[in-house]
Amino acid sequence: DAGVIQSPRHEVTEMGQEVTLRCKPISGHDYLFWYRQTMMRGLELLIYFNNNVPIDDSGMPEDRFSAKMPNASFSTLKIQPSEPRDSAVYFCASSFLDSTDTQYFGPGTRLTVL
Amino acid sequence: SQQGEEDPQALSIQEGENATMNCSYKTSINNLQWYRQNSGRGLVHLILIRSNEREKHSGRLRVTLDTSKKSSSLLITASRAADTASYFCASPWGGSEKLVFGKGTKLTVNP
Numbered sequence: 001d002a003g004v005i006q007s008p009r010h011e012v013t014e015m016g017q018e019v020t021l022r023c024k025p026i027s028g029h030d031y032l033f034w035y036r037q038t039m040m041r042g043l044e045l046l047i048y049f050n051n052n053v054p055i056d057d058s059g060m061p062e063d064r065f066s067a068k069m070p071n072a073s074f075s076t077l078k079i080q081p082s083e084p085r086d087s088a089v090y091f092c093a094s095s096f097l098d099s100t101d102t103q104y105f106g107p108g109t110r111l112t113v114l
Numbered sequence: 115s116q117q118g119e120e121d122p123q124a125l126s127i128q129e130g131e132n133a134t135m136n137c138s139y140k141t142s143i144n145n146l147q148w149y150r151q152n153s154g155r156g157l158v159h160l161i162l163i164r165s166n167e168r169e170k171h172s173g174r175l176r177v178t179l180d181t182s183k184k185s186s187s188l189l190i191t192a193s194r195a196a197d198t199a200s201y202f203c204a205s206p207w208g209g210s211e212k213l214v215f216g217k218g219t220k221l222t223v224n225p
Contacts, residue, residue, distance in 0.1 A: 042217045045214070048212065055211075056212060100145065100206035100212065101145075103213065104159065108155070
C-alpha cells in the first residue's frame with residue numbers, strides 16, 4: 001500500500017487567499033484525521049471522520065477552516081481566508097479499527113502564509 | 115488539555131548507548147501508544163501497549179506501562195544515528211474518543 005498521501009507537500013500563499021489541502025487515506029481505513037503541528041502548540045487534532053462523516057470538529061480553530069470527505073478515498077481541508085497564524089504543518093492520518101487505535105500519518109503539508 | 119507529558123524534552127546520547135524516554139499522565143487509559151517523527155516527516159507508529167499489559171517489545175524497542183504510577187517508558191537499546199527523531203506518547207486519555215499527543219522528546223544520537 002502507498003500509505004496516506006497528502007498534497008501539496010509545500011504551500012506558500014499570501015494572507016487572504018484560499019488554501020486547500022488534500023488527503024488520500026489508506027484503502028480500507030474507515031477513520032480519517034486532520035492534525036496541525038506547530039512548535040508552540042504541538043500536534044493538535046482538528047477534525048476526524050468515520051465512514052466519511054465528520055464525528056468531532058471541536059478542534060477546528062474557527063469558521064475559516066472547513067473539512068470535507070466526499071468519499072472514502074479523498075478528503076480536503078480548506079482555509080478561507082488564510083492568515084499568517086495558520087502557518088504550520090498539516091497532517092492527515094487514517095486508522096482501521098477505531099478513533100483510538102494505531103494511526104498512519106501522511107508526510108504532511110507545510111503551509112506558509114505570508 | 116495536554117495529558118501525556120514526555121520527559122526529558124531533549125536527550126543527546128552516543129551511538130550504541132541506550133535511550134530512555136518517559137511519559138506521565140493523569141487519567142485512566144485503555145491504551146498508550148508511542149510514535150516517532152523524523153525531521154520534516156510524518157509520525158510513524160512504533161508500539162501500542164494496552165492497560166492490562168506491563169511490558170512490550172519490538173526489535174530494539176521496549177515499552178513498559180505502570181498504571182499505578184501513571185507512567186510509561188520507551189527504551190531504545192543499542193541506539194543508532196538513524197534513531198535521531200522526536201518521540202511522542204499518545205493515548206485516548208480518560209476514555210476519550212480521540213488520541214491526544216504529548217509534546218515529545220527530541221532524541222539525538224551522535225555517531
